[in-house]
Amino acid sequence: MNFLTPLAFALAVLLPIIVALYFLKLRREEQHVSSTYLWRTLVRDMAANAPWQKLKPNLLLLLQLLFLIILILTLARPFVWGETVAGSHLILVVDTSASMGATDVTPNRLVAAIASARQLVDGLPSSARVTVIDAGAQVRVPVSSASDRGAALAALDALHPGTTGADFASALTLAAAIAAREPDSEIVILSDGHIALPENFTLPSRVQYISIGKENNNQAIGAFSLQTESGGRTLTAFVQAINFGSQEARRRLVLRADGQLLSARDLTLTPSKSQAITIPDLPANMRSFEATLEGQDALATDDNSWAVSPSSEKISVRIVSTGNRFLETALRLMPNVETTVYTPTSNLQSFDSAQDKLPTSNFQLTIFDSVISTGTLPTGDLFFIAPLRSTEFFSVTGRVDAPIATPVVADDPLLRYVDLRDVVIQDATRIALPIWGRAVMIDSKTNAPLLVIGEQDGRRIAILAFDLRRSDLPLRVAFPLLMANLLDALVPGGASGIPANVEPGKPLAITAPPQTTLITVRTPDGQSQTMTPTNGRVVFMQTNRLGVYEIASQDKLLGRFAVNLFNANESDIAPRGSLPIAASAPQSKIENQKSKTEWWQPLAWLALALLVIEWLYAYRGQVARVWNLGVGRLVKRNL
Structure with missing residues (x-):
């Protein structure tokens, strides 16, 4: 908590003064007597009626002290640092890349980014508009210049972390174009900062960057491949494990083929270093292999990787x-x-x-x-x-x-x-x-x-x-x-024309055998997509799910390929406090921009409420009589 006028706390000297006045106050209880003549001389001779006697519990004193404390806080103008916007058109660019699934903030970074975005939307004036840009592998605009807050909030809640990097160059270019069309716009970027941009990338001056994330504790499988040995009778697996964190990590590398456990090794990973692991003499008749880093880290997406057995056919x-x-x-x-x-x-x-x-x-x-x-x-x-x-x-x-x-x-x-x-x-x-x-x-x-x-x-x-x-x-x-x-x-991919590895989100061109009328691709979750070849080829677009895919033609298996997150930019989850974006303003980097949110208004209303309660309590007798009188007249009038 911060204060704009901390000198207002000097008024706190009034607190002991009020307490002292209660010590000095004459405390007489009202008694009914036949005559006050004999009492006057006795009262006159008493010295201040023992002013420093023990202070008894007093609700009126408590209310007055609370009122003064709240009044002092109100005059001090407390505020908290937060994010807000000044324009009438808010353009939210939300990072939905794989690293936004990191759980160093609860429950993950994307949910935290959505919460910050919702706070910005809720703080907008009623006439403001909102645009939401989903900065994933494919840039989407689910809501554009919407005055409907419900639609904007629903679009934010529908976002989810992907399995790829984010195309921030396209997302920010689109945001800049929208901002140029509507001058009173402000761009807010919600990301952990792991974005790739061209050199000297420029944006309008009214840009905020809200950094999401806290830690860098993450280990990942950076590479996984298979090589044929002994004339095709055995395979050798090559695995690269990387520790992107700043502390030593102990993980277990487990290798399975077609669901069968083949190897398990305990690894000690040095901070900011990679470790190469070779696993020889693997059976060549297995269809697909899975390497897993067992243990806990902030990002689970890059703890698993897959590989398919190499094809023996020639190109x-x-x-x-x-x-x-x-x-x-x-x-x-x-x-x-x-x-x-x-x-x-x-x-x-x-x-x-x-x-x-x-x-x-x-x-x-x-x-x-x-x-x-x-x-x-x-x-x-x-x-x-x-x-x-x-x-x-x-x-x-x-x-x-x-x-x-x-x-x-x-x-x-x-x-x-x-x-x-x-x-x-x-x-x-x-x-x-x-x-x-x-x-x-x-x-x-x-x-x-x-x-x-x-x-x-x-x-x-x-x-x-x-x-x-x-x-x-x-x-x-x-x-x-x-x-x-x-x-x-x-x-x-060799003779099959199917690569062993495909980047998440990248389209795959598949060459169909002669006289092939249908190509079926089965995804890792068991779903199938059937396509008709054009000029002997089909293009498969849905490669966002990690795992092993199977390609078949008329129930004949053509090959398999694996989709893995081998992306160091996403696995290195350390949040960045600034972005390498040149702005129209003199600053060279877009950094976290904070604004002051004051809390004096609710405190002022609370002080007023305490003052009213204190007055009602002090004059409770008169208030009760007036109330009873008014109620009695009302009852008589109705009778």
């Missing part, structure tokens, strides 16, 4: 080329790849599909090495190397001489363990970056894309802008690593 790759020993050798050295080389009849930069028909076999990936079909491109995923002509997927705009390959992002998964320093490239095709793709490598001089990857209409596509035979990349250790990473990205 079918078709190479359309006039001859490229480097490319063919790199692919044939991969144990899970089966390559077929097709050479056009004419040694040209392009060929006519009517004359040089591609084999009709169902290849998962087709690589065009410096040649492109002038007809319809084959089905499946595509990889273009040094294309000299535009296609339906990209446009060729010219040439780049002696480009210098530079990664766009230093830690791009496609460039894992790939060192591109000092790679010599004679020339490259200049390609306009397509809307469906992202640049992985660019020319540091012209910013022209050198490696592009993405997805269009359910097909994964990659473009390498330079000819491998006109660079020294194939002579470096980085080349087979780059090809392996590209193959994993273009054909995730």
Whole structure:
């Protein structure tokens, strides 16, 4: 409790004065006597009638002291720090990511955020409007500019923590657009601060950030994978356990397969460190595996992870080329790849599909090495190397001489363990970056894309802008690593085309076998969704539930995949007191903004009530007589 005018407490000196007056007050009891003449002399001779006699219980004194205490508190203007808004339009951006399920606040962070949001809504004037933005993996606006408080509160109560990170960039961009359309708006962000935003992200100046959460006590499984050993007879599990807390933690790692216990190990996890665990000699005939960290922490969502047995089938790759020993050798050295080389009849930069028909076999990936079909491109995923002509997927705009390959992002998964320093490239095709793709490598001089990857209409596509035979990349250790990473990205999941792991909330493109009319996906909770393939593919969107999914076609199992929360940003639950958001105001970070909520008005009403009670008690005799007189007249009038 704080006070705006603490000098008002100086009036507390009146309290002992009132008590002293009661000590000095003459205390005479009313008695009926025949005459007062003989009593006057006796009373006159008494010295102040013993003023300091023992103080007896007195309700009137108690009421007067309480009134003075409440009056002093009222004049001191007590207040508490809280969150409030000043605008007529409140925009609530509520974080519903996985970390908001942490239980370091009761019952969890999201419920605490909803309680704070409800308090803000209840404190708004009657004419104010409310917008609620659900900042999850998919941004939703359940209520927009609503004057109905009930609808806003119901939308808040319907929120629940997800299993993914939050798309805060989209959520705050939407909030800023709404605030710009309605100038008297204020944005309130309710989150634990674990959000990813672009650099120099800006918002209007009227922004509040309410930090949710208290502790960082959490351990998580950061990775879980299976590898085939002994020619496919056994499996080895690789598990990474991470302690995101600031204290040492003891947890038990339990591994099960198809519900059967296989291993249990006690772990001692060092603060802010990870620990790698290898579990060999696991049976290869099991369908799915589950790793669990037993014990208690603040976030249970990341204590479980799943993995599926690797597929033993090989990836079918078709190479359309006039001859490229480097490319063919790199692919044939991969144990899970089966390559077929097709050479056009004419040694040209392009060929006519009517004359040089591609084999009709169902290849998962087709690589065009410096040649492109002038007809319809084959089905499946595509990889273009040094294309000299535009296609339906990209446009060729010219040439780049002696480009210098530079990664766009230093830690791009496609460039894992790939060192591109000092790679010599004679020339490259200049390609306009397509809307469906992202640049992985660019020319540091012209910013022209050198490696592009993405997805269009359910097909994964990659473009390498330079000819491998006109660079020294194939002579470096980085080349087979780059090809392996590209193959994993273009054909995730190997021959089945089904990746072993899928991020929560991410769509999954599934290639249907020939003559397949229905694809059924069974989710971890036992529900099924049936889809009809279009152009040989279906896209499954409902990957928000953690666990193992099964994909089938006409009762034939096509494969399995696991959905896991391998997200360090969500598992590191330490709340952040500020957000890296540049505001229109001079401040560079949005921090917790507090406001004063005064409590003098209810205290003033309480003081007035005590004063009325004190007066009624002091004159209770007269009040009773007046009351009885009034009641008596009323009774007589009615009679």
